[in-house]
Amino acid sequence: MLVLGIETSCDETSAAVFNDGTLISNIVYSQSEHRRYGGVVPELASRAHIRRIVPVVDEAISEAGVSLSDIELIGATVGPGLVGSLLVGLTFAKTLCFALDIPFVGVNHIEAHIFSSLVYEDVSTPALALVVSGGHTELHFIPEFGVYRLLGKTRDDAAGECLDKTSKFLGLGYPGGPVVDRIAKEGDPDRFSFPRAMLESGDLDFSFSGIKTSVIEFFTSCGEDFVRSNLPDILAGIQEAVVDSLVEKLKQAYKIYPVSDIIVVGGVAANSRLREKLARFSEAEGVRMHIPPVSLCTDNAAMVARLAIFLFERNGSSPLSLSAVPRLDLAQKGD
Ligand SMILES: Nc1ncnc2c1ncn2[C@@H]1O[C@H](COP(=O)(O)OP(=O)(O)OP(=O)(O)O)[C@@H](O)[C@H]1O
Ligand SMILES: [Mg+2]
CATH class of the missing domain: 3.30.420.40 (ATPase, nucleotide binding domain)
Known part of the structure; x- marks a missing residue:
């Protein structure tokens, strides 16, 4: 199964492709726009995602040696993160799923970080x-x-x-x-x-x-x-x-x-x-x-795709009505 992951929760625009459980491309564009401000400026982040999302997804697809019409599942981050940034990747992913008539899976960014440990090994x-x-x-x-x-x-x-x-x-x-x-x-x-x-x-x-x-x-x-x-x-x-x-x-x-x-x-x-x-x-x-290797510690779409595969196998797809959730806990104490 060919799976595309998309991550835009903060200041990294990233897309990755898995083929039958193996990572075959992972493109991460780290926004440099924020350096002079000493922290992430949300409005600049969402604008930069809008500029980068198409080239980043294109590069991930071409580096994987596949074409967009081969993709069978897309996973994207729903939250937590900056609402404007989340909306860019999420809307892009859902639109692609609708156009290609393939399933969509929304993922929690913190659970995706946990799944970065499963990209190259079993736990x-x-x-x-x-x-x-x-x-x-x-x-x-x-x-x-x-x-x-x-x-x-x-x-x-x-x-x-x-x-x-x-x-x-x-x-x-x-x-x-x-x-x-x-x-x-x-x-x-x-x-x-x-x-x-x-x-x-x-x-x-x-x-x-x-x-x-x-x-x-x-x-x-x-x-x-x-x-x-x-x-x-x-x-x-x-x-x-x-x-x-x-x-x-x-x-x-x-x-x-x-x-x-x-x-x-x-x-x-x-x-x-x-x-x-x-x-x-x-x-x-x-x-x-x-x-995980250093490249998978900071934000990346490989971990998003890896989690999307797990969630799709377990629960099936998410509805296209799913929206961004800027504050989203993985678990509350006592859960
Ligand atoms: N070598 C390093 N040593 C210590 N900290 C590092 C190193 N490399 C990156 N970081 C820190 O990692 C953080 C970025 O990590 P990450 O991309 O996972 O966070 P985020 O996505 O912004 O936040 P969250 O995942 O909580 O939403 C920054 O605070 C950065 O300073
Ligand atoms: Mg993060």
């Missing part, structure tokens, strides 16, 4: 999933795919948002995660210490806004020149605080749910220090750690 359930992205930091217990129990989530900023805001504050550009990752490689993570919040909270929630506040205080007390000349050590310290908070909560969840498989997905899963510490955890505990 056994029950499993734990840590979703760490620009807008979400969530821990889920997954008794089987399609069923998600929210164990904990951030009470304020997401991990990626914390790195993005820190980077913006220090004038290092957007998105901040990759910049921090690159510069921190040259630094000493133990020279400056930043807070690891809520490790003793007795639940599996996270908090990252304290790191941002302490960076601002540090900057004010040490001065700009000191920060500039010690940037690698400072960023390594900030990154270490974020990574330690994530790994520590994951370890706490693993104590309660000693599963064989753990999934770590979302843009922050691209972080080299996090990957290093997760590899150590996996080795120490003998647990299988599923982290």
Whole structure:
């Protein structure tokens, strides 16, 4: 079965093609329009999606060596995300399905991130999933795919948002995660210490806004020149605080749910220090750690197509009346 996935929830326009369960193309256009603003400007994002959606879908189809009329199913992101951005991909996908008379499947973006771990490998359930992205930091217990129990989530900023805001504050550009990752490689993570919040909270929630506040205080007390000349050590310290908070909560969840498989997905899963510490955890505990390749950590349509295949096999198609849902939870605590 030839399946086309379309993703436009935020600032990536992406299209991917699967052939009988194998990914054969995945085109991601990352919008550069937002860099000068230090964050995503929703109106610019939807306009950029409108400009890019046709060339991106065309490229995915041609790289796959197929033609549009061969496509048998299309999946697109319904939410969560920016409403204008979501509407571009969703309307495009539904219109194509109507014109080609093929089924359509709407998908949840966070569940799609979880399914990025299934693009190249199998994952056994029950499993734990840590979703760490620009807008979400969530821990889920997954008794089987399609069923998600929210164990904990951030009470304020997401991990990626914390790195993005820190980077913006220090004038290092957007998105901040990759910049921090690159510069921190040259630094000493133990020279400056930043807070690891809520490790003793007795639940599996996270908090990252304290790191941002302490960076601002540090900057004010040490001065700009000191920060500039010690940037690698400072960023390594900030990154270490974020990574330690994530790994520590994951370890706490693993104590309660000693599963064989753990999934770590979302843009922050691209972080080299996090990957290093997760590899150590996996080795120490003998647990299988599923982290997608870096190209599938940030937003992409491969994960959307992979989830659409699963949902279509399980539930059939979605109605073409399905509309964008900007705020869409995967699961509420206690579900
Ligand atoms: N190497 C890296 N290290 C740390 N963070 C990273 C790295 N690469 C990307 N990120 C972060 O990942 C985030 C983007 O991830 P993603 O595309 O999954 O988020 P989003 O789609 O904007 O949000 P959501 O998925 O929650 O709706 C940004 O915050 C970015 O800074
Ligand atoms: Mg995302």
